[in-house]
Amino acid sequence: MTSLPTPLVLIGPMAAGKSHLGHHFAKRYGLDFVDADHVIEAQHGPIPALFTAHGQQHFRDIEAGVVADLLADNRYWNAVISLGGGAPMTPAVQELLAGHTVIYLEVDEVTVRPRITGNRTRPMLQPDPERRWREILDERRDTYERLATIRLDGTGHRRIGSLVQQLHKALTEQRRDATA
Ligand SMILES: Nc1ncnc2c1ncn2[C@@H]1O[C@H](COP(=O)(O)OP(=O)(O)O)[C@@H](O)[C@H]1O
Ligand SMILES: O=C(O)C1=C[C@@H](OP(=O)(O)O)[C@@H](O)[C@H](O)C1
Ligand SMILES: [Mg+2]
Secondary structure (H helix, E strand, O other): OOOOOOOEEEEOOOOOOHHHHHHHHHHHHOOEEEEHHHHHHHHHOOHHHHHHHHOHHHHHHHHHHHHHHHHHOHHHOOEEEEOOOOHHHOHHHHHHHOOOEEEEEEOOHHHHHHHHOOOOOOHHHOOOHHHHHHHHHHHHHHHHHHHOOEEEEOOOOOOHHHHHHHHHHHHHHHHHHHHO
């Protein structure tokens, strides 16, 4: 049994490092890791093809269903769950997240720039990844902040081990405050 308030749900903008951090945190603390985008792709094929063939709304409907299934499935109650950057914008997903530990991985443009320049795989970032990333974060920031129970600073070029530790510390402090 873990003393961590699982499931831990990671939210934040594209290329913030949600999937990367989720994988490493889970490995370090013996938790399972599941990435909602990977589940979508396993069930429906590549995300860019889904956008091209059926449009964004179709993807959002599938995404909301996958998030609902993951949060309801007791196999994932001890897991770290990474969501795609747009998932928390769907009202149904916002309702599902209530009462869960929601970690907003905050980054800035400088941190993500090398990760998104020239990106062709994220449909939402086309055709100009850097400009689109900024515009989309401006639209989503308030929602990320509202849903977060923990905000984690992912800016700069910190090693993943240090981010993992930082998250563990934030979770432990939150628990201590809740029981004080
Ligand atoms: N802390 C980090 N330091 C360096 N590179 C990172 C870090 N976190 C993520 N990355 C890299 O940035 C890219 C995007 O990360 P990813 O986890 O897929 O982001 P997200 O799931 O938030 O879209 C990947 O190539 C990943 O390896
Ligand atoms: O922000 C978004 O709208 C999206 C983010 C992507 O996930 P990551 O945030 O893991 O890149 C993926 O779900 C899809 O391309 C749409
Ligand atoms: Mg991801």
